[in-house]
Amino acid sequence: MRAWALAALVLLFWVAACGGGAPADGPPEVRYGEDVCDECHMIINDARFAAAYRTVGGDVRRFDDIGDMVVYYIRTGEEVAAFWVHDYGTKAWVRAEEAVFVRSPSVQTPMGHGFVAFAGRDDAETFVAQHGGEVMGFEELLKVYGGR
Template sequence: MKKLGTIWIVGILLIVLVACGGTTVTPDLPPEILYGEDVCDQCNMIISDERFAAGLVVELAPGKFEHRIFDDIGDLLAYEKAHGEEFTIAAYYVHDYNSKEWIDGKSAYYIQSEELFTPMGFGLAAAAQRLEAEALAEEWNGSVLSFAELHERTMAGQDVTEHVHQQN
């Protein structure tokens, strides 16, 4: 019964091959962005500048997470405002302006300044440490906001782009 043995082995190998899956998204995993290639989920533009790039982990169904990526922190907030009811947000990710590392968006400090030229003109940057944020704010004649303040202001305010347009 050599043949039967062979058939079994091939069958088992096929099942093993099919069963092999890939990695899954979890809330503690920041998105990977290919700069110069990937596009922003809010404005469709190419994400090139990691200093201002931001990301969300959204939970579409219990246990089913997906990434959303943005070229500007303002676009992240605009996206949440426009689509927030379609999912729950499991995590916010922004970049520390100085180290260019992903940091947790909820505990970050935000600098808003008209002098800051960000990809979509929101003038927003983030820093992990309050002191660094204050130093940057001073350099750019801007102000420092906590995540809660920024979030509340955006969600309560008018259309984010409109806000910027008027601001300038």
């Protein structure tokens, strides 16, 4: 009887341990003010700078700063299925590969990396015209941190 109970407990643990990582296609949920950045462990508060990715294995990583996402990704070398960032203006999720990034010294991001993202190039260039900075794509952004 005890053996059965123990087996049931172990099964329960296994289910609990696996429950958080069910794969999905869309952008992951971020609970602002509650979720903690996987890189710096600080609370994610501001959607404009928040970023996330989903690994091939279905795990979700959440970040309070686009730069932290890239740092974490390069450091861990995880296989990533999809990167997500927010449009700085609308706060809507955008696939990072499709987004246009601006690095601007006048933007104070949560961890000081200074990157914001836009869904369209026009918005990015308007932002640069107003605040200064440079426009780049995701591949260039990875290279800033020594990525491929």
